Amino acid sequence: MTRLIIGIPSKGRLQENTAEFFAGAGLKIVQPGGDRNYRGAxxxxxxxxIAFLSASEIARELAAGSIHFGITGLDLVHESIATPDKLVHVVTPLGFGPADVVVAVxxxxxxxxxxxxxxxxxxxFRNRHGRRLRVATKYVTLTRAFFARHGIADYWIVESAGATEGAPAAGSAELIVDITTTGSTLEANALKILADGVILKSQAHLVASLKADWSGEALSAARTILDRVAAEETARGSRxxxxxxxxxxxxxxxxLPxxxxxxxxxxxxxxxxSLLCPRDLVxxxxxxxxxxxxxxVSVEKPDYIFRSTNRLYDPLAAKVNG
Ligand SMILES: Nc1ncnc2c1ncn2[C@@H]1O[C@H](COP(=O)(O)OP(=O)(O)OP(=O)(O)O)[C@@H](O)[C@H]1O
Ligand SMILES: O=P(O)(O)OC[C@H]1O[C@H](OP(=O)(O)OP(=O)(O)O)[C@H](O)[C@@H]1O
Ligand SMILES: [Mg+2]
Known part of the structure; x- marks a missing residue:
């Protein structure tokens, strides 16, 4: 009897929107043990x-296969999972938590x-100073891959735990790689994004683990959830x-055209x-x-549109069964 375990952000900027996302699909998350209990249903x-975790833990647990589904930022998926294609399946973007991982100088x-x-x-810099440029970041994997793609090898990563944008002014690095949404932190620290320096455009995603045990009830529970999510998504955009x-x-x-x-x-x-019509075309x-x-002509807003095929579930089922 394998149950389906879903990791959802218990704190931070993705928490509130995640709860809204489930509610929208008619799925009510309950925390029977109270706020401090990190298991829910x-x-x-x-x-x-439900496992309440931080966004970065969710990415790691997906890779390890200890949760089946997780909601986390794409930046964390690519940063903390060395081979995302092998370990996880990205089910769908969720339309919140937008943020870009950028190179800023x-x-x-x-x-x-x-x-x-x-x-x-x-x-x-290396010729003149006899040492390499320092890049402050917590996105070590993404930085290495991106710099390699641009043929840059003369640099050194200084791992940063927080307040990364302050590193150049503090003299602990020459430039940074960090996440930005409004750009105000970069601005406040007199930094600019390089024209081709956007490493990744991130937002929150529903992600499935390919390492998890999908036997027992897990896959049918996944179908139930994805049916509702897809049915609500389709309904929201249509009349x-x-x-x-x-x-x-x-x-x-x-x-039809x-x-x-x-x-x-x-x-x-x-x-x-009876037509299902994209909202804007009504x-x-x-x-x-x-x-x-x-x-x-009557026009109604549907709550759900369920279909015999499910564009979210079918590709996942093909991967975990195959
Ligand atoms: N303006 C933003 N700045 C940073 N992250 C953002 C922003 N907007 C959305 N995000 C997303 O939120 C994620 C970080 O969320 P949060 O800080 O809550 O989690 P965490 O990093 O796991 O927690 P902690 O920093 O305590 O370890 C980012 O990786 C990114 O996907
Ligand atoms: O472009 P902006 O809208 O200014 O947002 C980006 C900033 O927000 C985040 O910091 P956070 O407040 O999460 O602190 P942390 O880095 O310590 O997690 C991120 O690390 C950036 O510093
Ligand atoms: Mg944070």
């Missing part, structure tokens, strides 16, 4: 267990705008549009058309139906 889903370095410029400075259209064929010819879908298949000629779609003889 999802109401009504007995085969699921002092604004005073007016001749340095690109990674190529930085490469030149790095060689010069149900219904109308009695005398010229059914003509109407279909117009609305717009991106509308015959959600219950073809109606009989002259019958009621006015155009309704116009077209009226042009083909509808006297009224």
């Amino acid at each position: 999802i109401k009504g889903l007995d085969s699921v267990e 002092p604004k005073a370095w007016i001749d340095v705008e690109t990674m190529a410029d930085l490469g030149d400075v790095a060689s010069d 149900l549009v219904r109308a009695h259209v005398p010229d059914t064929r003509g109407a279909i010819k117009d609305v 717009m991106g509308a879908e015959l959600i219950y298949g073809l109606p009989v000629e002259g019958g009621v058309l 006015p155009d779609c309704s116009q077209a139906l009226i042009a083909h003889g509808a006297t009224a």
